[in-house]
Amino acid sequence: MKMILTQICLLLLCLLFVYTSASKFLDYDKFVFQMRLAPVPLVKIVAPVLGWLVPAVEFTLSIVLAVGMFVPSIKIKALKASAFLLVAFEIYIIILLLSGSHLPCTCGGIISTMGWKQHLFFNAFFILAAYFSIKYLKKHKTSPAIDRGDDEYKILSRA
Numbered sequence: 001m002k003m004i005l006t007q008i009c010l011l012l013l014c015l016l017f018v019y020t021s022a023s024k025f026l027d028y029d030k031f032v033f034q035m036r037l038a039p040v041p042l043v044k045i046v047a048p049v050l051g052w053l054v055p056a057v058e059f060t061l062s063i064v065l066a067v068g069m070f071v072p073s074i075k076i077k078a079l080k081a082s083a084f085l086l087v088a089f090e091i092y093i094i095i096l097l098l099s100g101s102h103l104p105c106t107c108g109g110i111i112s113t114m115g116w117k118q119h120l121f122f123n124a125f126f127i128l129a130a131y132f133s134i135k136y137l138k139k140h141k142t143s144p145a146i147d148r149g150d151d152e153y154k155i156l157s158r159a
Contacts, residue, residue, distance in 0.1 A: 002136050003136075003140075005133070005136075006075070006133040006136055006137060007069055009079070009129045009130060009132075009133045010065050010066075010068055010069045010075065010078065010079070010133070011065075011069065012126070012129070013061075013062075013065050013078075013079075013082045013126060013129075013130065014062045014065035014066050014069075015062075016062075016126065017058040017059065017061050017062035017065065017082070018058075018059065018062040019109060019111075020055070020058055020107055020109065020111060021054075021055035021056070021058035021059035021062065022055075022059075022109075023107070023109035023111075023112075024051070024054060024055035024058070024106075024107075025055045025059075028051050028052075031051050031054075031055075031106055032047045032048055032050075032051040034103065034104050034105075034106040035047040035050055035051065035106050037101075037103050037104075038092075038096065038101075038103065038106075039095070039096065039099040039101050039103075040092075040095060043092075057085065058085070061078070061081055061082060061085060064077070064078045064081065065078045065079075065082065075133075075137055076134055076137050076138065076141075079130045079133050079134045079137070080130075080134060082126070082130050083127050083130040083131060083134070086123045086126055086127045086130070087127060089123055090120060090123050090124070090127070093116050093119055093120055093123070094120070096116055097116050097117070097120075105119060107119070
């Protein structure tokens, strides 16, 4: 069951990053404009570069997550990279919240309708899902048969 939840986590993260990267690529000008409003001087300066870099990283990560669903050796790396990116987004959100600015979300699509506090919880959910998936995979990394599911592993280990 936990392996299924890990696969679901990989799938949800993959879909999240495909969606957000597509939204940012399709509305590049709006994404860059909103980043330039941020109270972080460096973000303002490099906004045009980040406008391509962030969605490119998200899209690349979505591919790695998709491959990770079928290639066990990539799963943990994909989940760690996802958690790292989401933590970076969380830090950015915290900076925005502490600044007191009432800025629009730069995420794109339906996700951009969330407030910053909602966004913190949204990202935290995915960070925790990735964390617990990593923890589970590391704990059960002893046999490749485990990657096929807990029940099948029990059957294989008795044979």
